[in-house]
Amino acid sequence: MTRDTMGSATTVTMMTAAVARRFGPPQVVAVERVPRPVPAHDEVLIRLRASTVSIADHRLRAKDLPRGLGLLAVVALGVFRPRHAILGMDGAGVIEAVGADVTGFTPGDEVIVMQGPRMGCHAEYVTVKANGCIAPKPAGMSFEDAAALVFGGYTAISFLDRVELGPGTDILVNGASGAVGTAVVQLASQAGARVTGVCSQGNADLVRSLGAHRVIDYATEDFAAGDERYDVIVECVGNAPFSRSRRVMKPGAALLLVISDLPGMLGERIQSRRSGKLVTHTGSMFGAPVMAEIVRHAEAGDLRPVVDRTYDLADIVEAHRYVDTGRKRGSVVVRIGGESAGD
Numbered sequence: 087m088t089r090d091t092m093g094s095a096t097t098v099t100m101m102t103a104a105v106a107r108r109f110g111p112p113q114v115v116a117v118e119r120v121p122r123p124v125p126a127h128d129e130v131l132i133r134l135r136a137s138t139v140s141i142a143d144h145r146l147r148a149k150d151l152p153r154g155l156g157l158l159a160v161v162a163l164g165v166f167r168p169r170h171a172i173l174g175m176d177g178a179g180v181i182e183a184v185g186a187d188v189t190g191f192t193p194g195d196e197v198i199v200m201q202g203p204r205m206g207c208h209a210e211y212v213t214v215k216a217n218g219c220i221a222p223k224p225a226g227m228s229f230e231d232a233a234a235l236v237f238g239g240y241t242a243i244s245f246l247d248r249v250e251l252g253p254g255t256d257i258l259v260n261g262a263s264g265a266v267g268t269a270v271v272q273l274a275s276q277a278g279a280r281v282t283g284v285c286s287q288g289n290a291d292l293v294r295s296l297g298a299h300r301v302i303d304y305a306t307e308d309f310a311a312g313d314e315r316y317d318v319i320v321e322c323v324g325n326a327p328f329s330r331s332r333r334v335m336k337p338g339a340a341l342l343l344v345i346s347d348l349p350g351m352l353g354e355r356i357q358s359r360r361s362g363k364l365v366t367h368t369g370s371m372f373g374a375p376v377m378a379e380i381v382r383h384a385e386a387g388d389l390r391p392v393v394d395r396t397y398d399l400a401d402i403v404e405a406h407r408y409v410d411t412g413r414k415r416g417s418v419v420v421r422i423g424g425e426s427a428g429d
């Protein structure tokens with residue numbers, strides 16, 4: 087029981103969540119009982135059934151950022167401790183309640199959500215703007231599979247919106263076996279493009295099964311030293327900036343820097359102008375339209391979830407440990423809801 091600003095007694099409803107109260111290794115995450123959020127007039131309250139531990143959770147928890155971005159990101163991340171103690175960018179669940187002004191959703195609707203840097207999805211409940219990154223869950227898909235689509239699918243759709251893909255397009259995906267890479271490979275392949283995936287030998291079959299025409303094992307071959315030329319390069323690793331990739335870019339090609347350090351970001355305008363190529367570290371489609379595209383592609387069979395491992399929320403530290411290896415294939419799913427609901 088607490089008292090509100092008028093001194094009246096109010097009841098705080100609790101929920102289970104994974105909470106990181108300081109930066110550090112996976113063990114800084116603890117499963118706790120915390121107050122359940124209350125939806126504002128324009129928000130929905132979602133009872134989450136699944137989320138993922140993504141590379142973003144790793145980066146925010148460990149303060150592991152590309153070169154030069156540490157100071158800049160401090161505002162978003164938090165200075166002394168994570169700005170958002172409950173991590174988790176994505177999720178799938180059921181609408182529990184809606185704010186007074188919400189018309190598009192009703193309790194009982196099954197949805198997917200991308201919270202992005204607002205985080206909060208490693209919990210039983212999260213509040214989300216009803217006009218934000220939320221969409222009906224793809225029909226016939228489990229919550230776990232649906233959650234596995236969101237982080238990589240959102241990023242892939244946002245970045246691929248920058249380019250025209252079709253038969254005759256040669257696209258290279260560096261880091262083809264991660265959450266983003268597996269989505270890019272599928273979407274580009276479905277668009278008719280000729281896809282080359284860069285991954286380790288152990289992930290070659292997976293990447294081929296997602297639609298790659300060709301696979302380059304980064305341990306034995308340097309794509310940037312090869313004879314092939316590409317219309318689009320999607321950089322999902324952090325080792326293929328313009329200086330390395332430019333040699334294998336066709337005239338007018340695009341380098342989509344899903345991951346880049348600060349010098350790469352600062353240099354992209356001048357690189358684009360001088361080379362006549364597109365170099366960019368941002369996508370061009372955001373918000374609800376991207377969520378709708380995830381659902382459309384999933385229901386059309388163009389985008390299927392790639393689930394590496396699944397953990398219960400109670401075991402989330404293990405999930406963080408695995409993601410920290412940098413070796414996950416697609417998504418690491420967190421199952422939520424085995425615990426009792428709020429009390």
Ligand SMILES: NC(=O)c1ccc[n+]([C@@H]2O[C@H](COP(=O)([O-])OP(=O)(O)OC[C@H]3O[C@@H](n4cnc5c(N)ncnc54)[C@H](OP(=O)(O)O)[C@@H]3O)[C@@H](O)[C@H]2O)c1
Nearest residue numbers: 141241261263264265266267286304322344345413414415
């Ligand atoms: N800009 C944005 O909005 C945005 C959004 C999402 C993600 N990102 C960034 O994009 C990057 C990719 O994200 P993600 O979620 O796909 O990461 P992820 O799932 O953690 O990527 C893991 C994969 O990377 C592969 N990998 C590791 N080293 C490699 C190398 N040298 N060459 C090729 N593949 C390699 C691993 O395969 P092996 O085990 O076979 O090596 C593994 O399958 C991250 O740096 C993330 O921070 C940016």
